[in-house]
Amino acid sequence: MAITHDVPPQLDDLVPTAHRVREAIESVIEGKGDVIRLTLTVMLAEGHLLIEDVPGVGKTMLAKALARSIDCPVRRVQFTPDLLPSDITGVSAYNQQTMEFEFKPGPVFASIVVGDEINRASPKTQSALLECMEEHQVTVDGVTYPLDTPFMVIATQNPIEMEGTYPLPEAQRDRFTARIAMGYPEPSAELEMLDVHGGTSPLDKLQPVATTAEITALIAAVRAVYVSQAIKRYAIDLVTATRRSPELRLGASPRSTLHLIRTARAHAAMLGRDYVIPDDLQDLAVPVLAHRLLPSVEAQGQRRLPEHVMADIVRQVPVPEAQAR
Missing domain, CATH: 3.40.50.300 (P-loop containing nucleotide triphosphate hydrolases)
Structure with missing residues (x-):
């Protein structure tokens, strides 16, 4: 159904x-x-x-x-x-008139x-x-x-x-x-x-x-863009593959899975869809995941960048079959 x-x-x-x-x-x-x-x-x-x-x-x-x-x-x-950190977040300054400390927001408050x-x-x-x-x-x-x-x-x-x-x-x-x-x-x-x-x-x-x-x-x-269970499992499969790859000494974190789903929702919405498809994850996997990965010594010797490894993983991980929404 x-x-x-x-x-x-x-x-x-x-x-x-x-x-x-x-x-x-x-x-x-x-x-x-x-x-x-x-x-x-x-x-x-x-x-x-x-x-x-x-x-x-x-x-x-x-x-x-x-x-x-x-x-x-x-x-x-x-x-x-x-x-300094306070140049970004802000600082508490003493106000001599009120005899109290006042928070002066930094540029991060935008x-x-x-x-x-x-x-x-x-x-x-x-x-x-x-x-x-x-x-x-x-x-x-x-x-x-x-x-x-x-x-x-x-x-x-x-x-x-x-x-x-x-x-x-x-x-x-x-x-x-x-x-x-x-x-x-x-x-x-x-x-x-x-x-x-x-x-x-x-x-x-x-x-x-x-x-x-x-x-x-x-x-x-x-x-509110819809993500099916099959798409969620596909996202987890992509991230899990980075943790098992012999070419990587550091795989993607659970936070990256969440970011991949969030960006996939936005990607689908910008294309006029209210649901996510595997193509959304494939288009975003490299820009969302590659910068979090660390290549192994062997991969570095072969000049294999994390972007290359991630692109290969996208091609290798099975794509879920289309399901009714």
């Missing part, structure tokens, strides 16, 4: 709203439709994004374009070696937090993001302050330059829902960039095309 469920009315608004935001970002970032689509998917899945690539390919520009496309509070943090070159800060400062990314709250001096919804951290880092940087701890990488690489633009897109960006920055003309209330409603709609 087919499973029936109610379709949230907000889901009908998701595709056109996501299309407006994507078009706004594409007016700034040329020829990166897949990257922009994944960025929106992570946002609607209540996740966080790590943009990892060489300098000058538009990592920070992408984060800024998304932030300006939505009418919501946005803060940018430039990570440096001397940055809907979108852009962390530029996150690997330039010390591990102690990086760890200041752990609680807010996972629990959507900040604890300072024993007092817990909740963060608003939506809340998204978009961090950038340069994987090539090692001098003066600190590798992200595994606990930090595991809290990022997905990792993407911008890649170099096509020659035609780069030529258009020279024409468009030559005089003024297109960010100056970018206007918000969605409100915080709209994004919050769409996030709630994504949570």
Whole structure:
């Protein structure tokens, strides 16, 4: 017997709203439709994004374009070696007039937090993001302050330059829902960039095309997208395969399974579906899982990146048969 469920009315608004935001970002970032689509998917899945690539390919520009496309509070943090945890979370300052300590919120109290070159800060400062990314709250001096919804951290880092940087701890990488690489633009897109960006920055003309209330409603709609038991088992099979692979010394965590399902829901919703299919998991397995994996010594010797191993796992794990919803 087919499973029936109610379709949230907000889901009908998701595709056109996501299309407006994507078009706004594409007016700034040329020829990166897949990257922009994944960025929106992570946002609607209540996740966080790590943009990892060489300098000058538009990592920070992408984060800024998304932030300006939505009418919501946005803060940018430039990570440096001397940055302190309190510079991110906030600090309790003594008010001489009231004779009491007052909490001064840090930049993390925003809907979108852009962390530029996150690997330039010390591990102690990086760890200041752990609680807010996972629990959507900040604890300072024993007092817990909740963060608003939506809340998204978009961090950038340069994987090539090692001098003066600190590798992200595994606990930090595991809290990022997905990792993407911008890649170099096509020659035609780069030529258009020279024409468009030559005089003024297109960010100056970018206007918000969605409100915080709209994004919050769409996030709630994504949570209601249907996931069958077969699809859930398929997600677990993919994650379990990473833990058993001889090419990996560290497999994906249970948190990654949850992130894979959440992003699959958002991916399906952006395609106009209110249910998840195996293709959604296959499209997202590499960007959602690969950055959490550590290759074995043998795999490193053969220059096998976690992305390659994850792609092979996706091809090898049996796909569940289609079932009635």
